[in-house]
Amino acid sequence: MNVLVLGGYGLIGEAVLERLLQDGHHLLGLGRDIGQARRRRPRVQWIAADMSRLLSAADWIPLLAGVEVVVNAAGALQDGPRDQLDAIHRRSVAALIAACEQVGVNQLVQISAIGADLASDSAFFRTKAEGDRAVASSSLNWTILRPGLVIAPAAYGGTALLRALAAAPAVVPAVLVDRLIQTVSVTDVAEAVSRAVAGRLARGQIIDLVEQRAKPLADVLLEFRAWLGLPKAPVVTVPAIVGRLASGIADGLGALGWRSPLRSAALAALKHGVTGNAKAWTEITGRPPQSLEATLAAMPAHVQERWFARLWLLKPVVFAVLSMFWLASGIVGFIRQDAAADILASRGLSPALALWMVLAGSVADILVGAAVLVRWLARAGLMAMTAITLVYLGAATVLAPDIWLDPLGPLVKTVPALCLVLVALAILEER
Template sequence: MRVLVTGATGLIGQSVCARLAADGHVVLGASRSARPPAFGAVSRWIRVDFGQADDPDLWRPHLEGVEAVVNCVGVLQDNAREDTTAAHAGGAAALFRACAAAGIRRVVHFSAIGVDRQQASAFSASKLEGDRALMALDLDWVILRPSVVLGGPVFGASALIRGLAVLPVLPVMPETGPLQVVALEDVVETVAFVVQPDRPARLALELAGPERLSFAEVVALHRVWLGWRPARTLALPRWAAGLLYRLGDLAGRLGWRPPLRSTARREIRHGAVGDPGPWTQITGIRPRSLAEALRARPASVQERWFAGLYPIKPVLFVVLVLFWTLTAVISLTTGFENGLELMHRARTGALAGPGVVAGALADLAIGLAIAWRPTARRGLWAAIGLSCFYIVAGTLLLPELWNEPLGPLLKIWPILVAHFVALAILDER
């Protein structure tokens, strides 16, 4: 068949695309990403932002010849770049109406487990709204409501679990419910089954694992899988957990996507549990336990690298932002006279004062650019360029700085390396 997969660059979407292509389907991928993968299972990429695609007419040109649609779009929380209601309700409803108008009967839609029982946040409320928009149409729809999905690719909560697994002391959040985590491979197998036109339709299935685990138990199993000794646990007080969630919200307002945000706090209180019985009865798929799924995928050195780098990433970016912004503040305040002295030593004459101010403003611009996710990459490259300029200018104008005991020019080199590391681990997916 010719299948359109929306959210095709996400954790579930990219694996669905690979599986459908392997089954012989022609896969069209829709994503808001400006840079879709150059190589992969998708025959044609369509750039569509669900948050702005609330008109069915916008979808109809992309549905020509399509026989089935799999909607994998999902965002955790409203921020500067994402709108849960627009993505889960408005954009999804427009897509579903366009499918009905185009005569596309088979629509597979990813929701979230438990949204029909309680709506703890805008995430679950908007997911339920999208479900209802689909169920109201005369289509052969299948709604899949997975629990926390874990597999080879990692993003969001699945990445957080691996990052926490590296810590010798595991911080345990208060008020967290049980989890019936589900293997990504079982989820993808389900899509391959229900996307077929002769399969049962007009049903909602909960995709949940066979066992209930605490969050700490999920992390502990991953730590064993990575080959490390069991970690000690540390129960975080509520005020500390609240601070982490608020810091996550702040990062979200700057365009980043940390898994620890207030939406996660509200959703995790109820856990992620459900009844996998109807799923198995209809599809014949027996969901694997987490231990079974991990045993089927031995951990590689790349897995251990990712786990080790994950908790370092936010620290690295905070340090770089503080480095550039505080350098600017110091240059314009308490360190201004020292800056003038250096400029006079370099014989810059009347350019001394403006030179110090210009350097401080450049530092400030770089710090702010790195802090704002949409401009972080450009900010890092600007930091590398400015650091190289400082090395060249310092060597030409004040070569004696290479012999200074505090090494002002020598220290630029590890700073450069830190920026290249930040570039290497910048992408989330």
């Protein structure tokens, strides 16, 4: 069958694509940024589209040509510059359903979330529930799957945070360590989608996909630490005020395009726990979804997982340090412009040219220092930092090679700063 998977390169969507390809279906994947997905999954026909802009049946109809089944694995955690929850979870889904009904696509698999509730005070869970309601009230052959905390070989958002906290040195810090969590392997989610697409699930079911036994967050973190092969360490409860402060900072960064799992929406979801009922799936398959222990055992961790876990929490530190360094450099240049210009003038430049170069350099430093704080400008900012640093080192070598031997090392110290820029470029990607 021709199956369209929305959010096809996400944590769940990619696993669904792989399973459906194995089942022999022809796959179409839809997402906003499909360049990397097209290179990684060339067997899939990719469609570049933003669901938050597909808000009428007319928007969807051209994308449904030849499609027999739609799988919706798209979603967002919190409103931001690129994410509008109501548009993605409700309005776009309602428009998709209307388009399916008009063109004769009669099967829809909706991947929702445990905790979806029309009465929820969380915009994420409320809009998810509104999308589910639109699906359930349609004339389509529908299935709604509600997975718990999805564990996969890949790690984005909350699952990346779990790995990072589990890899902390000496102790494992966390808020709300007593909250109950039920995980589910992404392979079990893909299996459920496979059965729904093949018509091996009864029509009109809402199915929780969770392991049978809930565990406190503290136990989940310790399972991940053992999986990473790290020495045992105690879980230390972080005061709630620290969690609220971190989520406030993360919300602020969200306005700059960074999609941190520390945002307030994630904290609110954790506060209520991540739990469901494994009974329906157990009755369908004769077994519950596999436990966290079994999930982790099926994907052994190696050095790359430890690298990722340790670097993940350092990533915001790297970007903050680079931003402060370059902003401070530019501000100091403005404050001490005459002194800086005198240094250049003493090397043979005219006073006017020396002053112009200092001011231009200060402006450039401030611009790139601010740019790396904005997600969609970060790569350009880091590339500019690299170029500016190389020009600075080259010009200084030509004009004042003796500075390389200065006991305070103004040029020598620039080299490790450049290396940190290269590290930031290497870890910039989020998925």
